[in-house]
Amino acid sequence: MKLWQKNTAVDPEVDRFTVGKDREMDLYLAKADILGSIAHATMLESIGLLTAEELRMIKAELCNIYRKVIGGEFIIEEQVEDVHSQVELLLTRRLGDTGKKIHSGRSRNDQVLLDLKIFTRGEIRSLVADVSALIDTLLVLSERYRSVLLPGYTHLQIAMPSSFGLWFGSYAESLVDDLYLMLAAYRVCNRNPLGSAAGYGSSFPVKRQMTTDLLGFDSMNYNVAYAQMGRGKMERTTGFALAGIAADLSKLAFDACLYSSGNFGFITLPAEFTTGSSIMPHKKNPDVFELTRAKCNLIQGLPQQITLITNNLPSGYFRDLQITKEIFLPAFGELGDCLRMTRLMLESVEVNRNILDDEKYSLMFSVEKVNALALSGVPFRDAYRQVGLEIEEGRFIAGKTVNHTHEGSIGNLCNDRIAELRDNILAEFKFEVVVQAEEKLICI
Ligand code: ARG
Numbered sequence: 138m139k140l141w142q143k144n145t146a147v148d149p150e151v152d153r154f155t156v157g158k159d160r161e162m163d164l165y166l167a168k169a170d171i172l173g174s175i176a177h178a179t180m181l182e183s184i185g186l187l188t189a190e191e192l193r194m195i196k197a198e199l200c201n202i203y204r205k206v207i208g209g210e211f212i213i214e215e216q217v218e219d220v221h222s223q224v225e226l227l228l229t230r231r232l233g234d235t236g237k238k239i240h241s242g243r244s245r246n247d248q249v250l251l252d253l254k255i256f257t258r259g260e261i262r263s264l265v266a267d268v269s270a271l272i273d274t275l276l277v278l279s280e281r282y283r284s285v286l287l288p289g290y291t292h293l294q295i296a297m298p299s300s301f302g303l304w305f306g307s308y309a310e311s312l313v314d315d316l317y318l319m320l321a322a323y324r325v326c327n328r329n330p331l332g333s334a335a336g337y338g339s340s341f342p343v344k345r346q347m348t349t350d351l352l353g354f355d356s357m358n359y360n361v362a363y364a365q366m367g368r369g370k371m372e373r374t375t376g377f378a379l380a381g382i383a384a385d386l387s388k389l390a391f392d393a394c395l396y397s398s399g400n401f402g403f404i405t406l407p408a409e410f411t412t413g414s415s416i417m418p419h420k421k422n423p424d425v426f427e428l429t430r431a432k433c434n435l436i437q438g439l440p441q442q443i444t445l446i447t448n449n450l451p452s453g454y455f456r457d458l459q460i461t462k463e464i465f466l467p468a469f470g471e472l473g474d475c476l477r478m479t480r481l482m483l484e485s486v487e488v489n490r491n492i493l494d495d496e497k498y499s500l501m502f503s504v505e506k507v508n509a510l511a512l513s514g515v516p517f518r519d520a521y522r523q524v525g526l527e528i529e530e531g532r533f534i535a536g537k538t539v540n541h542t543h544e545g546s547i548g549n550l551c552n553d554r555i556a557e558l559r560d561n562i563l564a565e566f567k568f569e570v571v572v573q574a575e576e577k578l579i580c581i
Contacts, residue, residue, distance in 0.1 A: 140222050153454065158463055160213040163220035165466040167206045169255035170220045171199050173248065173331060175578045176351040178239055180344050186242070191235045199224070200580045213367070220252070221245045231493075242341035243334055244455045246529075250330040250368055255352065255575075257326045257375055260469035262568045265319060267476040268382060272309045272559050274480050276552050279306035283550060286493050286539065287403060288501055295501050297325050298539045299548045301488055308389050310555045315381040316562045322378040323566060326371050329354040336365030336454050353574025368458045369447035372465045376439035379472055383433035386475050390430040394423050404489040425482055429475045436468055499535035503528060506536060 139147065163170075175196055181404030182192040202224060205211040213223045222245075260513075282301035289299030329352060332338065334344040339360040349357045358364035396403035406423055414420035442464050446457060492498065503524050510520035527533040541547040 138219055140225065140240075142415070156218055157459065159219045159459065160217075162462045162466055163213060163223075164211070165308055165462075166220050166252040167211055167224075168203060169252040169259075170224055170248065171206065171577055172255055172352065172578055173251045174224060174239060175199050176348045177243055177331060179351060179578075180347045181238070181241060183344060183347060184342050185343070187235075187238055188498045191232075191238065194232055194235055195228060195239060196580065198228055198236075202227055208290060209223045219245070219249075222249050241330065242339050242343045244336075246365060246368075247330050247333045249324055250333070250364065251328045251352075253368070253465075254326050254328070254330065254354075254371060256466070257469075258323060258372065258571060260473075260564070261319060261323050261326065261375070261378075262571070264379075264382070264469060264473055264476070265316065265563070265566060265568075266313050266508035267473050267480075268316060268319070269559065269563060271476055271480045271483075272312050274483055275305045275309035275312070276556055277494050278483060278486075279303075279309065279552055282488050283560045285490050285549075286547075288498050295498060297501050297504055298493075298547065302550050303547055304392070305483075306550050306552055306555065308385060309552070310558075312345055312382065313555060313559045313562065315378070315385060316559065318378040318381045320562055320565055321372075322375040324355065325367075325374045327355045327571070328367075329357040330364035330367060331357075333358065333361035333364035336452075336472065337361055351574065351578060353571040356434070362452060365454055366452050368454070369443060369450075369461055372461050373440050373443040373447070376456055376465065376468070379468055380437045380440055383436035383472060386472075386479055387437070389479065390426040390433065393426045393486070394430070397423050397426075402562050403489050403492055405489070406482065407485050407487070407573075410485055429479060432471050432475055436472055439464060463550070493537060499537070500528060502535040502537055502539075503533065505539060506533075509536075509540075529542055 178187060178192055178195045178199070181187045182189060187195065192487055201210065211223075214226075217223045217226060225236065225240060226241060230236070257346060279302045282305065285301045287299045287304060288295050289297045289303075329345065329349040331348045331352075332343045345357050358367055393404065395401055397406055406421065408421060410425065411421035412424040414422065443461055446461050450457060507517070507520045507524045510523065511517045515523070524533065539547055542549055545551050
């Protein structure tokens, strides 16, 4: 039985096709749906659409359902369309007519919008924690190996001296920049669409500011038609932020695969962090980094996929939007897993301290020599030519020391500044407002 069913039963094939993967996908949204329903019911009581006793019973029952979700016992039944219908059904089974009152003043359109925002802001909170932990690891490694040199490449040709300090630190700073995008996505996400109903508001005197405050949102999406237009937009915006992090992890994973290959030998992964071959007994493969690379490349397609689903839709709700959930909701878990696995791998990576003893890297010190000559008064172009000739004639002798002192260079990594940037962004999220609001709503 559907919430909307009157006298005609829908064709089973149409039912199967339109419900699609919702019974599975909506489980991601169950906790959010319950939190939103508690806030909505509290508001309904304040405008006289529920009595105080009805609200008390609804809240208690919603909290019971919440506990079931946490315990993994909540399911969306065969004949039920989605999480919104399931929660209403459970309330009605337990509370009869009282349960049937909860949907006054809202539609599943603003309900799913709300659920997605509550879910997403929570997922952003946990991803930000994972990103921040990875930044910590990278900065610790950068400091630990600050004086271990590494060849730097351009065009994948040996170029100039780099260091493990630079390598690890570069990804830390890149992830800090990703947090700016994440903060922007969080701001777009953390605005309340509830009360927009089907996308055009309602004639009930709903108190939108009240549910906004109860749920700890920064503000509401004021214009009800815009609130509905936010479906897909919030996902796309957040998708861009996830894609930024994924791009970093994917690049780092490729570096790690390259550096751990026998031909490079810059890093070694302990045996227990590699996988073997069924035919070649010597193999120790960096599969974790390879899978991270592939998963993160897939995540980078998220904003494009969401764009494609929503691209040609005019304003207003369409069922097309349901499909965005299938690609959007599982992406957080995947990215979180990649972040944690990357951290685990990096923490046990062994660094080769003697890479530059190999003569094949000698030429990368040529720029050091040119610069030393220029500093002693030889015009740069003459110094460049002089060293170039020495190389061509086989007379070049590498100094093998680097003297980089400016900000952000091998000798002056500025890791403390990078950590400070990260801390400043973290403070801007103000997650505690949401955490406290949600804890206050749910009585478990
Ligand atoms: N499963 C739907 C979705 O994700 C929920 C909203 C249904 N609304 C409707 N008008 N059919 O979009």
